[in-house]
Amino acid sequence: MQFELSETHRAIQSSARDFAQAELVPNATRWDATEHFPHEIIAKLGKLGFLGIQIDPKYGGAGLDTLAYAIVVEELSRGDASVGLTVASHNGLGSSHIALFGNDAQREKYVPKLASGEWLGAWALTEPNAGSDAASLATRARRHGDSWELEGTKQFITQGSVAGVTLVLASTDPSAKHRGITAFAIDAGTAGLSAHRLHGKMGVRASDTAEVRLHEVRVSDAQRIGALGSGFTDAMSILDKGRISIAAMALGIGEAALAAAVAYAQERKQFGRAIAEFQGLQWMLADARTELDAARLLIWRAAALADHGKPYSREASMAKLFASEAANRVCDHALQIHGGYGYVNTFPVERYLRDVRMTRIGEGTSEVQRTVIARELLA
Ligand SMILES: Cc1cc2nc3c(=O)[nH]c(=O)nc-3n(C[C@H](O)[C@H](O)[C@H](O)COP(=O)(O)OP(=O)(O)OC[C@H]3O[C@@H](n4cnc5c(N)ncnc54)[C@H](O)[C@@H]3O)c2cc1C
Numbered sequence: 001m002q003f004e005l006s007e008t009h010r011a012i013q014s015s016a017r018d019f020a021q022a023e024l025v026p027n028a029t030r031w032d033a034t035e036h037f038p039h040e041i042i043a044k045l046g047k048l049g050f051l052g053i054q055i056d057p058k059y060g061g062a063g064l065d066t067l068a069y070a071i072v073v074e075e076l077s078r079g080d081a082s083v084g085l086t087v088a089s090h091n092g093l094g095s096s097h098i099a100l101f102g103n104d105a106q107r108e109k110y111v112p113k114l115a116s117g118e119w120l121g122a123w124a125l126t127e128p129n130a131g132s133d134a135a136s137l138a139t140r141a142r143r144h145g146d147s148w149e150l151e152g153t154k155q156f157i158t159q160g161s162v163a164g165v166t167l168v169l170a171s172t173d174p175s176a177k178h179r180g181i182t183a184f185a186i187d188a189g190t191a192g193l194s195a196h197r198l199h200g201k202m203g204v205r206a207s208d209t210a211e212v213r214l215h216e217v218r219v220s221d222a223q224r225i226g227a228l229g230s231g232f233t234d235a236m237s238i239l240d241k242g243r244i245s246i247a248a249m250a251l252g253i254g255e256a257a258l259a260a261a262v263a264y265a266q267e268r269k270q271f272g273r274a275i276a277e278f279q280g281l282q283w284m285l286a287d288a289r290t291e292l293d294a295a296r297l298l299i300w301r302a303a304a305l306a307d308h309g310k311p312y313s314r315e316a317s318m319a320k321l322f323a324s325e326a327a328n329r330v331c332d333h334a335l336q337i338h339g340g341y342g343y344v345n346t347f348p349v350e351r352y353l354r355d356v357r358m359t360r361i362g363e364g365t366s367e368v369q370r371t372v373i374a375r376e377l378l379a
Pocket residue numbers: 089123124125126130131132133155156157158159204209358361362363364365366367368371
């Protein structure tokens with residue numbers, strides 16, 4: 001067992017850290033306040049390989065592993081969690097689904113565009129009435145000869161209104177329940193597809209979250225990704241990897257909050273001394289450091305299992321559950337350490353706390369992660 005990163009992982013870590021420091025940190029507060037989706041940095045992310053981290057180099061990807069993916073998401077989220085989420089979901093959900101389950105023609109059509117950042121990918125499973133119980137989705141795809149007609153509404157879709165392609169999970173056979181769900185790639189501009197960006201999110205406000213509507217959307221069978229009826233099983237394996245990235249996102253936000261709290265505690269004076277000298281605050285900082293390190297170990301373990309081709313579903317859920325809950329506590333304490341100044345946006349800690357809240361909900365709530373872990377434990 002070794003806890004050191006390889007040279008390749010250290011290199012990608014410092015490249016993501018430098019990018020976050022130069023391009024994200026100076027803009028994050030403004031993008032958050034104005035809900036600005038930063039189109040201007042997408043090409044740069046693509047050039048650095050961050051939009052095709054695990055994609056085969058023959059399709060223009062960086063050809064790296066899950067650990068590299070987690071490291072990049074952590075570092076970007078430290079600078080701006082909205083960008084971290086964009087990169088996490090683009091790589092882990094939309095692009096991965098096509099790269100892993102698409103046929104050669106579909107990979108050739110989509111993956112180079114997605115890896116370069118020419119197109120962003122979205123992944124649409126959740127619906128207004130099907131969240132945690134995703135298998136109860138109501139979006140229907142009906143076959144007409146060699147084509148399909150899709151009808152339905154998807155909710156909370158990251159990149160929903162900026163994606164070049166959206167991977168849509170739809171029921172092709174409602175009587176077969178989750179075994180009757182199939183995935184389709186729907187290109188932006190397809191007649192009947194519309195996306196409506198959601199405004200007023202509590203956090204990750206610079207990420208694009210949209211309601212995606214499909215009304216009489218006609219696509220050929222060539223747009224079906226994976227086997228008929230395998231969409232739900234494929235989606236669950238996609239979510240396993242995605243959960244590692246949301247855990248990494250939480251970790252990155254937690255690290256930013258802890259660094260801010262340490263700096264502030266050393267600067268701020270009350271009762272004639274730095275507040276860092278008060279044991280009550282020292283213990284908050286010590287707990288934060290310990291919890292973030294524990295989160296990182298769980299994330300890297302899940303990533304290492306994935307990279308060694310071993311089962312990692314339970315470990316991904318454990319990493320996401322622990323990292324998101326721990327990072328929420330860390331951000332809350334970081335704000336507490338800032339006192340009243342933490343409550344206004346002069347300092348970034350209030351944004352960290354708003355941003356990190358999403359990590360306990362997206363890609364399976366903490367309650368759903370506990371269900372996954374308990375199910376394996378009791379099997
Ligand atoms: C910013 C953001 C981005 C997102 N991006 C995407 C995306 O790109 N693609 C996508 O498909 N989805 C996306 N989602 C949706 C997300 O995955 C869902 O919000 C999440 O799965 C929860 O579903 P829900 O919101 O319908 O809540 P519900 O399922 O209605 O849950 C409500 C509450 O009930 C609890 N609950 C439900 N079932 C159980 C149970 N069996 N046991 C115990 N408690 C339970 C939940 O934990 C939660 O506390 C995104 C969400 C957000 C907020």
